[in-house]
Amino acid sequence: MTEALILEARGLTMRFGGVTAVDGVDLKVRPGELRCLIGPNGAGKSTFFKMLSGQLRPSAGDVVFKGISLVGLPASRIARLGIGIKTQVPSVFNGLTVAAGVTLAARRSLPPMLARARTDETLARIGIGRLRDRLVGELAHGQRQLVELAMVLAPQPDLVLLDEPAAGMTADEVSRLADLVVELTRSSAVIIVEHDMQFIRRIARDVTVFNCGRVLAEGPAGQVLADQRVKDVYLGKEAA
Numbered sequence: 001m002t003e004a005l006i007l008e009a010r011g012l013t014m015r016f017g018g019v020t021a022v023d024g025v026d027l028k029v030r031p032g033e034l035r036c037l038i039g040p041n042g043a044g045k046s047t048f049f050k051m052l053s054g055q056l057r058p059s060a061g062d063v064v065f066k067g068i069s070l071v072g073l074p075a076s077r078i079a080r081l082g083i084g085i086k087t088q089v090p091s092v093f094n095g096l097t098v099a100a101g102v103t104l105a106a107r108r109s110l111p112p113m114l115a116r117a118r119t120d121e122t123l124a125r126i127g128i129g130r131l132r133d134r135l136v137g138e139l140a141h142g143q144r145q146l147v148e149l150a151m152v153l154a155p156q157p158d159l160v161l162l163d164e165p166a167a168g169m170t171a172d173e174v175s176r177l178a179d180l181v182v183e184l185t186r187s188s189a190v191i192i193v194e195h196d197m198q199f200i201r202r203i204a205r206d207v208t209v210f211n212c213g214r215v216l217a218e219g220p221a222g223q224v225l226a227d228q229r230v231k232d233v234y235l236g237k238e239a240a
């Protein structure tokens, strides 16, 4: 029986001159799955992520989303196919209210009336309805992260890509974000690159560990984080 997949990377490879940052990586993600990508600095996670999102064109291999090859497609087309990307650099517009920013994002897939309704739904889902009339530029870092997440979710993507969503958040915010990310899987598959092990443990879903551009280990978080090879290359004493 063929496994239903929403995203498949096949032999994905990226070379920068003499450096092979990602070396023949395969990854399979099912609809509604939550997958965490972890690994030491320089392991190739960001490069892999950028190939999934269309920010980098692979040197070799393919990325297939809902049966369509993404290689060579512009990022805007990849977004329209149903991939929502939240990167490390907040791209929200400081001069807009939260509601205006999220409505603008919702307009990618909806006419104006429906986009406004979607905005209210999305703000409620993320638990930031009270921020709707605040200017984005006035928000604290953690609040901005949640607003950007609302902008990613408003067009209802089938796959959400999150690059270090917990970076710079307080412990309370990380804990809340973890619950939120798990909740996201009701409507989307989610792939996360994340350094924060507290966040990974809290989510406790499938983890893919990168090392030297390859996949070192893959499986349920508890099993993978207990793997001695993973501890050796990445976690060290932190996981002991």
Ligand SMILES: Nc1ncnc2c1ncn2[C@@H]1O[C@H](COP(=O)(O)OP(=O)(O)OP(=O)(O)O)[C@@H](O)[C@H]1O
Residues within 6 Å of the ligand: 016, 019, 020, 021, 039, 040, 041, 042, 043, 044, 045, 046, 047, 048, 210
């Ligand atoms: N634009 C580039 N030009 C040359 N080398 C690059 C480029 N981008 C990444 N690399 C190299 O590719 C390798 C993988 O880097 P990458 O940033 O993907 O790792 P990472 O796992 O995301 O690391 P970190 O956790 O520190 O963000 C590293 O050796 C890095 O120096």
